[in-house]
Amino acid sequence: MPIGIPCDTICGMAELTLRERKRRRTRQAIIEAAVELFEERGYEGTTVADIAEAAEIGTRTFFSYFASKEELLFPESDSRITAAVEAIATRGPDDRPADVLLRALRNVNRDSDEMVSRVAALRLRLIRSVPAVRGRGLQLQLDAQREIARHLCAAYPDELDEVGAAALVGAFVGAVTGALQVLLETAGDDPAAMSRRLQEAMDAALRPWLREQDKLHAQDRSREQTPS
Amino acid sequence: MPIGIPCDTICGMAELTLRERKRRRTRQAIIEAAVELFEERGYEGTTVADIAEAAEIGTRTFFSYFASKEELLFPESDSRITAAVEAIATRGPDDRPADVLLRALRNVNRDSDEMVSRVAALRLRLIRSVPAVRGRGLQLQLDAQREIARHLCAAYPDELDEVGAAALVGAFVGAVTGALQVLLETAGDDPAAMSRRLQEAMDAALRPWLREQDKLHAQDRSREQTPS
DNA sequence: GACGATAGCTGCACTCAATGCGGATTTGCA
DNA sequence: TGCAAATCCGCATTGAGTGCAGCTATCGTC
Numbered sequence: 001m002p003i004g005i006p007c008d009t010i011c012g013m014a015e016l017t018l019r020e021r022k023r024r025r026t027r028q029a030i031i032e033a034a035v036e037l038f039e040e041r042g043y044e045g046t047t048v049a050d051i052a053e054a055a056e057i058g059t060r061t062f063f064s065y066f067a068s069k070e071e072l073l074f075p076e077s078d079s080r081i082t083a084a085v086e087a088i089a090t091r092g093p094d095d096r097p098a099d100v101l102l103r104a105l106r107n108v109n110r111d112s113d114e115m116v117s118r119v120a121a122l123r124l125r126l127i128r129s130v131p132a133v134r135g136r137g138l139q140l141q142l143d144a145q146r147e148i149a150r151h152l153c154a155a156y157p158d159e160l161d162e163v164g165a166a167a168l169v170g171a172f173v174g175a176v177t178g179a180l181q182v183l184l185e186t187a188g189d190d191p192a193a194m195s196r197r198l199q200e201a202m203d204a205a206l207r208p209w210l211r212e213q214d215k216l217h218a219q220d221r222s223r224e225q226t227p228s
Numbered sequence: 229m230p231i232g233i234p235c236d237t238i239c240g241m242a243e244l245t246l247r248e249r250k251r252r253r254t255r256q257a258i259i260e261a262a263v264e265l266f267e268e269r270g271y272e273g274t275t276v277a278d279i280a281e282a283a284e285i286g287t288r289t290f291f292s293y294f295a296s297k298e299e300l301l302f303p304e305s306d307s308r309i310t311a312a313v314e315a316i317a318t319r320g321p322d323d324r325p326a327d328v329l330l331r332a333l334r335n336v337n338r339d340s341d342e343m344v345s346r347v348a349a350l351r352l353r354l355i356r357s358v359p360a361v362r363g364r365g366l367q368l369q370l371d372a373q374r375e376i377a378r379h380l381c382a383a384y385p386d387e388l389d390e391v392g393a394a395a396l397v398g399a400f401v402g403a404v405t406g407a408l409q410v411l412l413e414t415a416g417d418d419p420a421a422m423s424r425r426l427q428e429a430m431d432a433a434l435r436p437w438l439r440e441q442d443k444l445h446a447q448d449r450s451r452e453q454t455p456s
Numbered sequence: 457g458a459c460g461a462t463a464g465c466t467g468c469a470c471t472c473a474a475t476g477c478g479g480a481t482t483t484g485c486a
Numbered sequence: 487t488g489c490a491a492a493t494c495c496g497c498a499t500t501g502a503g504t505g506c507a508g509c510t511a512t513c514g515t516c
């Protein structure tokens with residue numbers, strides 16, 4: 001492999017070897033076929049063989065693209081990490097570690113292509129209903145946390161050790177996740193509603209960390225409630 | 229099934245139907261056989277058939293005792309929940325929700341037969357090394373969180389709604405998990421030191437939820453450093 | 457443009473977890 | 487004692503995932 005780490009998601013397919021372009025097209029085809037089938041027959045009701053057939057590849061080939069059936073639903077290298085890293089990198093001089101994390105979380109929510117894509121919506125639904133998928137999601141979340149904690153620790157070497165950073169990040173993410181869990185219980189499958197729920201969850205979960213003026217902001221935001 | 233919910237773990241086998249006694253003996257035999265084999269050949273290197281043979285039952289029967297191979301490692305209904313429920317039940321009149329959770333955490337830490345049992349030690353090792361087991365563990369943790377949040381919400385109806393309670397519990401558990409993840413990685417096996425660093429990390433991460441005097445307490449505690 | 461090296465595709469056979477079924481056995485209880 | 491229910495367990499089956507071996511398509515080079 002001549003290229004070190006391919007810029008997996010962003011760059012268009014121009015200037016890539018034919019092999020590589022073909023490979024990505026197949027990859028995309030697999031994902032699309034799978035999403036189609038999952039929505040039609042459900043996750044458990046769809047076999048890998050079904051997906052392979054729909055994507056017009058051999059069953060064996062599927063596993064050279066995705067290590068497992070769940071992997072299919074978590075294709076992109078986690079955007080949460082990049083958001084957090086960016087927030088850390090662009091921190092102001094008197095930002096506390098908690099401030100940085102707050103900004104990171106808001107960013108994730110803001111530029112959440114997370115929500116728009118069909119895969120993302122499906123994923124969220126399946127995380128709720130299929131234990132195997134949920135397990136995989138939690139695992140990835142934990143990995144992301146650890147990575148973010150590493151960066152945060154590096155950015156604040158004087159006030160945070162590795163353990164403290166991990167605890168702080170864990171507390172943030174845990175709060176949001178916990179709140180979201182309850183909120184999603186009462187939400188249908190409407191993506192817009194889900195997005196709104198996420199926002200609510202963050203406001204509720206992170207309130208204790210907000211400084212006074214931020215709390216007012218949060219209240220404003222939840223009061224205006226712009227419909228779409 | 230004449231008995232509603234059997235008091236699974238605590239009560240001895242006296243005064244139980246023969247069937248029930250037999251069943252528990254087999255269950256225990258399965259667990260012991262499995263632990264033996266896992267330690268000898270590793271988790272993945274041991275098949276369910278192996279376990280069944282060692283426990284002198286049919287392979288098919290295994291699955292009438294445990295729904296899956298992982299389930300084997302999480303037999304007891306979560307002790308964390310009971311600890312938390314107890315802490316909530318015995319709360320003082322001016323305990324804040326966060327105080328209660330802190331106490332629950334200390335209790336879990338204190339009477340952690342968690343640590344002594346052979347199964348528990350093995351489980352901890354496997355959670356770290358086998359993704360499937362880790363997934364199952366995370367899942368159970370999330371369930372426990374939700375249950376605790378429900379109780380907490382019921383205990384403080386005026387100050388916590390469901391979402392707020394879930395966020396609070398999530399933050400606690402998230403902080404512990406995050407810190408523990410790092411602590412376990414740096415495999416210093418001194419439990420006392422680990423417990424201390426865990427407390428410090430928690431105090432720091434959860435500061436926003438603690439009252440002023442608690443913050444002082446936290447500082448005191450980390451200063452005096454009582455070695456058990 | 458031909459050619460050898462190599463990456464990727466695929467069928468086949470295999471292991472293992474997990475489930476359904478149906479018959480045999482044991483236990484509870486009247 | 488005898489019937490009903492719980493339990494056990496072999497057998498067959500499905501589906502995920504892997505290793506292997508052979509084939510084809512692509513790449514870089516001359």
